[in-house]
Amino acid sequence: MLWKACALLFFVASIGSSFGDRNNITAAKIWLEEYNTEAEKVRPEAQEASWTWNTNITDYNNRLKLEAEKKKSEFDKRSYNQTLNWDWKNFTEINAKRQFYKIADIGESVLPTDKFQQITKAKSNMQSVYSKARVCNKPGDQDPSKCYPLNPTLENIMAKSTDWKELAWAWEGWRNETGRKMPDDYEKFVELANEAAGMNGYTDNGDYWRSWYETENFEKQMEELFIGLKDLYKLLHAYARKKLKERFVGHPFPDSGQIPAHLLGNMWAQSWGNLFTLLAPYPGKPLDVTEMMREQNYTTRKMFDLSEKFFTDLGLDPMPPKFYNDSMLDKPEDGRDVVCHASAWDFYNRKDFRIKQCTQVTMDWLITTHHEMGHVQYFLQYKDQPVVFRRGANPGFHEAIGDVLALSVSTPKHLKKINLLRPNQNPDDEELQLNFLMNQALKKIAFIPFGYLIDQWRWKVFKGETKKDEYNEDWWNLRCKHQGVSPPVQRFNTDFDAGSKFHVPNNTPYIRYFVSYVIQFQFHKALCKEAGHNGPLHKCDIDQSTEAGNKLAAMMKLGSSKEWPDAMEAITGQRKMNVSDLIEYFAPLEDWLKKEVKNETLGWDDQCGRNFTIPTPPPTSPPTTPTPTPQSSTVKPTSGFDSIHNNKTFIGIFIAILAIFVR
Numbered sequence: 329m330l331w332k333a334c335a336l337l338f339f340v341a342s343i344g345s346s347f348g349d350r351n352n353i354t355a356a357k358i359w360l361e362e363y364n365t366e367a368e369k370v371r372p373e374a375q376e377a378s379w380t381w382n383t384n385i386t387d388y389n390n391r392l393k394l395e396a397e398k399k400k401s402e403f404d405k406r407s408y409n410q411t412l413n414w415d416w417k418n419f420t421e422i423n424a425k426r427q428f429y430k431i432a433d434i435g436e437s438v439l440p441t442d443k444f445q446q447i448t449k450a451k452s453n454m455q456s457v458y459s460k461a462r463v464c465n466k467p468g469d470q471d472p473s474k475c476y477p478l479n480p481t482l483e484n485i486m487a488k489s490t491d492w493k494e495l496a497w498a499w500e501g502w503r504n505e506t507g508r509k510m511p512d513d514y515e516k517f518v519e520l521a522n523e524a525a526g527m528n529g530y531t532d533n534g535d536y537w538r539s540w541y542e543t544e545n546f547e548k549q550m551e552e553l554f555i556g557l558k559d560l561y562k563l564l565h566a567y568a569r570k571k572l573k574e575r576f577v578g579h580p581f582p583d584s585g586q587i588p589a590h591l592l593g594n595m596w597a598q599s600w601g602n603l604f605t606l607l608a609p610y611p612g613k614p615l616d617v618t619e620m621m622r623e624q625n626y627t628t629r630k631m632f633d634l635s636e637k638f639f640t641d642l643g644l645d646p647m648p649p650k651f652y653n654d655s656m657l658d659k660p661e662d663g664r665d666v667v668c669h670a671s672a673w674d675f676y677n678r679k680d681f682r683i684k685q686c687t688q689v690t691m692d693w694l695i696t697t698h699h700e701m702g703h704v705q706y707f708l709q710y711k712d713q714p715v716v717f718r719r720g721a722n723p724g725f726h727e728a729i730g731d732v733l734a735l736s737v738s739t740p741k742h743l744k745k746i747n748l749l750r751p752n753q754n755p756d757d758e759e760l761q762l763n764f765l766m767n768q769a770l771k772k773i774a775f776i777p778f779g780y781l782i783d784q785w786r787w788k789v790f791k792g793e794t795k796k797d798e799y800n801e802d803w804w805n806l807r808c809k810h811q812g813v814s815p816p817v818q819r820f821n822t823d824f825d826a827g828s829k830f831h832v833p834n835n836t837p838y839i840r841y842f843v844s845y846v847i848q849f850q851f852h853k854a855l856c857k858e859a860g861h862n863g864p865l866h867k868c869d870i871d872q873s874t875e876a877g878n879k880l881a882a883m884m885k886l887g888s889s890k891e892w893p894d895a896m897e898a899i900t901g902q903r904k905m906n907v908s909d910l911i912e913y914f915a916p917l918e919d920w921l922k923k924e925v926k927n928e929t930l931g932w933d934d935q936c937g938r939n940f941t942i943p944t945p946p947p948t949s950p951p952t953t954p955t956p957t958p959q960s961s962t963v964k965p966t967s968g969f970d971s972i973h974n975n976k977t978f979i980g981i982f983i984a985i986l987a988i989f990v991r
């Protein structure tokens with residue numbers, strides 16, 4: 329009897345004590361600190377290995393990177409298991425609860441080791457294909473061994489060439505050398521990423537990515553923002569199409585209204601700033617900042633110094649001591665392969681922050697420099713938060729910081745101040761102002777549908793609605809539907825054009841940029857108010873306003889410790905994303921565009937995919953770009969047009985009809 333009573337007592341006591349432990353907030357906080365200390369050792373190691381590979385792509389460095397990623401995933405998994413010791417979901421202490429929630433969210437680390445290694449390998453393969461790609465056989469080149477990288481050659485061709493054939497060569501070649509080599513790895517990646525998401529309680533990997541926004545109906549909200557901007561985009565699209573038809577007279581433009589995607593000054597038609605000279609409302613009043621920079625012997629370092637000064641003049645932090653030594657600010661000249669796509673790096677040890685980019689001396693790169701420094705500034709501001717809160721309030725916030733500053737830097741008023749406007753140009757001249765707004769629109773408004781559609785495509789892939797053999801067709805459906813662009817040459821289902829855009833092989837979600845392009849105008853307006861700006865929004869320059877700087881810093885310091893509406897409220901007083909500040913900014917240009925396109929048909933035929941209207945090729949200079957050879961008997965065209973294919977189809981139909989009659 330006695331032993332039974334003892335056993336019962338022991339049982340009750342042990343339940344009681346374990347219950348007590350699981351809710352002991354003091355002990356939980358001690359564990360959180362231990363986690364943080366450990367994370368500040370594991371994460372820098374993984375970052376260092378990744379950095380080494382990114383700045384020197386070799387098999388050896390790849391192996392080191394995989395090893396370090398494995399180690400980090402083991403740490404994540406171990407930590408997750410330890411979170412199970414706590415009843416953290418019922419903690420009333422909000423901050424600790426949120427840290428647990430973030431620590432428990434381990435993404436792909438949840439996979440068993442063999443699968444974790446498979447997914448990391450699939451990603452590495454795609455990234456290395458992308459970053460090593462070169463395109464050969466340029467029209468006019470005699471030497472077939474001469475091949476060209478994206479940065480700087482192909483980017484410059486897309487930016488400057490007005491030769492249809494050369495543009496189509498670069499456009500098609502880049503896709504042949506990148507995306508087309510990736511569908512198998514991408515399919516594997518999707519399968520395993522979905523498996524991990526499922527294990528973590530999400531419906532698929534897209535659901536997991538969207539969870540970072542902690543927003544009900546996130547997809548619906550994005551759609552509403554997009555719809556709110558579509559009319560403005562259509563005006564710009566119609567105007568660009570009109571002018572491009574004048575530039576490429578005699579070349580085929582689809583009757584259905586899309587613009588051939590290789591004509592917009594950029595490899596992905598995502599930003600049209602390079603068409604500025606063609607599209608400027610007042611061509612006699614150029615904004616030739618790049619030329620001014622070159623005349624003044626700008627260097628990469630000078631661009632970084634200029635950018636840093638704008639931050640420190642707002643009262644924000646300077647770059648830390650090791651930053652300039654450790655960063656990679658130019659493309660190395662020793663021929664090694666590097667990941668050129670610009671990025672900013674937090675090593676999570678509170679002292680090591682870097683930028684990696686292959687800078688060129690241009691206005692665009694000056695803006696990108698501000699963009700990347702914006703990321704570093706965010707890292708610096710939240711560096712004393714626990715590691716798991718060292719993130720943006722949402723991923724779009726991180727993308728917006730540098731861009732907000734660049735909105736001020738790009739104004740004619742500011743350019744004058746830093747001697748990048750010609751001495752005879754008056755920054756208050758309304759015609760110059762309209763030119764400036766056009767330049768901004770070509771970067772910001774043109775980007776909106778592109779920023780929106782990449783993850784529309786990926787979310788469908790993750791949901792299983794788009795299968796491997798539909799990857800390309802669905803991609804072009806979205807490109808056509810939202811952006812109103814069409815492929816300049818025949819596309820096949822063995823092509824994988826989404827893979828030609830860095831963020832797809834690199835597995836970086838993209839809706840963050842769409843979010844950023846909306847909220848940066850909300851932030852700009854709020855900071856302008858803080859800086860005491862009066863007058864139209866597009867004329868505001870917050871330079872040297874420590875009031876504006878303080879607001880921005882206060883928001884950044886939060887990291888992701890609070891949900892994003894709290895962070896947004898800290899700057900703007902609002903808790904919602906909305907497009908009205910962007911629309912206000914561009915209002916004068918919108919009026920001008922409406923007059924300019926009054927005789928144009930706005931928009932395009934939404935029936936995309938294979939239903940592009942095939943125009944009659946011009947009699948003199950047909951678009952003789954090489955047609956891709958179908959790779960297997962199951963290959964079918966996805967979309968696009970080209971004269972050769974068109975003629976073949978026509979002849980085929982003719983022979984078939986003839987055969988019926990003969991029979």
Ligand code: X8Z
Pocket residue numbers: 598669670671696699841
């Ligand atoms: O990838 C970037 C940055 C690095 S976060 C250079 N951006 C997007 C892109 O290049 O596609 C900035 C704008 C959109």
Ligand code: ZN
Pocket residue numbers: 699700703726727
């Ligand atoms: Zn960025």
